[in-house]
Amino acid sequence: MNADATKIIPCAIYTRKSHTEGLEQEFNSLDAQREAVEKYIESQRGEGLVALPDKYDDGGFTGGNTDRPALQRLMEDVKAGQVGAICVYKVDRLSRSLADFMKLMEVLERHGVSFISVTQHFNTNTSMGRLILNVLLSFAQFEREVISERIRDKIAMTRSKGKNTGGVPPLGYDVVDHKLVANPAEAEAVREIFSRFVECGSTTQVVAELKAKGVRTKAWTTVKGRVRQGKVISKQSLYRMLNNPKYLGQIPHGEKIYPGEHEAIINQDVWDKAHAIFGVNRRERAAVTRPAVPDLLKGILHCGYCGHAMVRSYTKKRSGRTYRYYLCTTAIRQGHAACPVGSIATGEIEAQVTARVRHHLANPVVIGRAAEKARLEADASGIDPETVAKQAVDLESAWEHLFPAEQARLVQLLVQTVHVQNEGLRMAYRESGFAALAGELAVDGAAPPPRPPKGGGGFLEASPLEKEGFSEFVPLRITRRCGRKIIVAVEAPTGGLQRTAAGTTPDGGAASQTSGPNPLVKAIARGFRYREMLDSGQYPSQEAVAAKLGISRSYMSRLIRLTLLAPDIIEAIVTGREPHGLSVDALMQGNYPEDWPGQRVALGFPAAG
Numbered sequence: 001m002n003a004d005a006t007k008i009i010p011c012a013i014y015t016r017k018s019h020t021e022g023l024e025q026e027f028n029s030l031d032a033q034r035e036a037v038e039k040y041i042e043s044q045r046g047e048g049l050v051a052l053p054d055k056y057d058d059g060g061f062t063g064g065n066t067d068r069p070a071l072q073r074l075m076e077d078v079k080a081g082q083v084g085a086i087c088v089y090k091v092d093r094l095s096r097s098l099a100d101f102m103k104l105m106e107v108l109e110r111h112g113v114s115f116i117s118v119t120q121h122f123n124t125n126t127s128m129g130r131l132i133l134n135v136l137l138s139f140a141q142f143e144r145e146v147i148s149e150r151i152r153d154k155i156a157m158t159r160s161k162g163k164n165t166g167g168v169p170p171l172g173y174d175v176v177d178h179k180l181v182a183n184p185a186e187a188e189a190v191r192e193i194f195s196r197f198v199e200c201g202s203t204t205q206v207v208a209e210l211k212a213k214g215v216r217t218k219a220w221t222t223v224k225g226r227v228r229q230g231k232v233i234s235k236q237s238l239y240r241m242l243n244n245p246k247y248l249g250q251i252p253h254g255e256k257i258y259p260g261e262h263e264a265i266i267n268q269d270v271w272d273k274a275h276a277i278f279g280v281n282r283r284e285r286a287a288v289t290r291p292a293v294p295d296l297l298k299g300i301l302h303c304g305y306c307g308h309a310m311v312r313s314y315t316k317k318r319s320g321r322t323y324r325y326y327l328c329t330t331a332i333r334q335g336h337a338a339c340p341v342g343s344i345a346t347g348e349i350e351a352q353v354t355a356r357v358r359h360h361l362a363n364p365v366v367i368g369r370a371a372e373k374a375r376l377e378a379d380a381s382g383i384d385p386e387t388v389a390k391q392a393v394d395l396e397s398a399w400e401h402l403f404p405a406e407q408a409r410l411v412q413l414l415v416q417t418v419h420v421q422n423e424g425l426r427m428a429y430r431e432s433g434f435a436a437l438a439g440e441l442a443v444d445g446a447a448p449p450p451r452p453p454k455g456g457g458g459f460l461e462a463s464p465l466e467k468e469g470f471s472e473f474v475p476l477r478i479t480r481r482c483g484r485k486i487i488v489a490v491e492a493p494t495g496g497l498q499r500t501a502a503g504t505t506p507d508g509g510a511a512s513q514t515s516g517p518n519p520l521v522k523a524i525a526r527g528f529r530y531r532e533m534l535d536s537g538q539y540p541s542q543e544a545v546a547a548k549l550g551i552s553r554s555y556m557s558r559l560i561r562l563t564l565l566a567p568d569i570i571e572a573i574v575t576g577r578e579p580h581g582l583s584v585d586a587l588m589q590g591n592y593p594e595d596w597p598g599q600r601v602a603l604g605f606p607a608a609g
Contacts, residue, residue: 296408304420305339347567355574
């Protein structure tokens with residue numbers, strides 16, 4: 001056939017080598033593969049084959065997967081229509097995995113690209129070529145699996161003899177002639193870490209002390225000369241260190257432990273004491289059952305300082321009482337000293353967020369505008385904003401009777417993020433969530449009245465739900481009591497969503513203004529302040545605190561007793577929903593029991609839902 005009449009087929013030459021050994025040579029394995037393929041393409045010029053100038057070379061990459069830069073670039077060029085055929089020296093240069101190869105072939109067939117192996121003499125344009133390809137590829141995968149098994153068996157045999165098989169050496173050891181050799185300075189640091197953990201029994205405390213001293217994980221240099229700097233020791237890395245049998249002079253392999261040929265730097269007695277502490281902690285954690293109530297703030301609660309997520313956790317004291325709280329992930333990794341927030345009691349933070357959600361549900365300005373937006377976007381004339389707003393008020397009134405799962409769903413629907421700081425909460429809301437809720441209420445509600453005139457006034461005016469990005473700052477005082485962060489409301493916010501840029505609320509006031517605290521809120525805030533002074537340990541007795549404040553001990557004790565009120569009672573007082581006629585004198589007289597249900601009955605508060 002005449003070459004001029006033959007269709008030109010641009011051929012991409014792909015080369016690969018599993019190891020980097022020898023690639024630094026002037027003429028290496030990749031060059032040899034490419035030269036052989038070029039000669040084949042030149043011999044087939046009569047068939048229209050022409051080699052592309054671009055090089056697709058993957059040196060030091062395994063054929064067991066497709067995570068190779070040159071291969072990925074080649075497949076992008078295939079999809080762009082720049083390649084007519086892919087030529088390789090042998091089929092296993094492209095892939096040693098039958099599954100991966102079939103996926104690659106699907107892409108090639110979809111774009112009309114053929115595959116050619118120049119030393120095995122087949123072309124996927126023919127049925128015989130495809131049959132030979134499948135046979136050769138099956139053998140290539142078999143060879144790869146045999147090699148893997150051989151390597152695993154070699155590692156198992158090497159470790160059974162107590163020898164090091166590579167990898168990052170643990171802190172306390174260096175690698176000399178492929179053997180672990182104790183590093184005197186690092187070994188002493190490891191012994192101090194074990195001893196300190198045995199003394200205090202707390203990984204959190206040990207991590208904080210190591211960070212203060214500047215102790216870091218192992219710094220080492222790879223075979224290729226790359227320097228790996230040590231990192232700050234986290235709780236996870238400390239757990240791995242305290243459970244590494246190499247410090248006992250042993251070599252682990254799977255579930256088996258073998259005597260190692262290296263020196264032990266931790267004696268068996270210290271090791272046993274450390275792991276006895278782990279056993280006690282595991283039993284105590286196992287005795288604490290996780291709550292059936294769904295995480296109300298899962299995925300939306302964040303630390304206001306480091307920005308990391310806060311996750312729900314729990315602990316059980318020796319008294320048998322269980323405490324549940326949200327914990328910053330920075331504090332989990334590096335200890336509480338690394339984060340100003342650390343942890344915060346679950347009940348208190350969830351009560352504050354729920355109170356703000358309920359406030360906005362009862363706000364006809366917010367819900368009315370959300371219903372209007374839902375009607376316009378869905379082109380649904382059956383959605384009436386005023387009726388939906390009334391439905392939302394009914395929903396807020398029935399909040400205590402909702403299942404916890406439904407309460408969690410509504411909070412997740414309406415609240416985008418909550419950032420916790422010691423000065424308060426920064427809450428961002430989902431405009432789309434309010435619109436979705438308005439649509440739900442419209443479906444569940446009664447038949448709507450006639451649609452009001454477009455552009456009418458009333459509750460549709462001055463609403464913030466016109467753009468994305470609305471938030472509010474809830475000023476609170478967050479203090480630590482009994483090791484937990486406790487929220488104390490010192491100011492009652494106006495409750496309006498505030499526009500992040502413009503600075504106005506749907507209630508018509510300034511976004512940053514808040515109303516002053518009432519006497520009940522002042523009394524509770526003073527009680528928490530006095531308790532904080534007592535818990536600080538700076539004063540030897542209550543009399544000393546009272547003398548410092550210039551008040552009587554009995555007056556101070558009565559105020560401190562207010563901190564023992566049920567969280568929902570404190571939340572109701574802060575948000576102005578306390579029973580009519582409740583006074584500071586009535587609270588300070590203390591004519592109510594210590595148990596929370598009894599407090600609600602004695603003070604006239606509704607029972608908790």
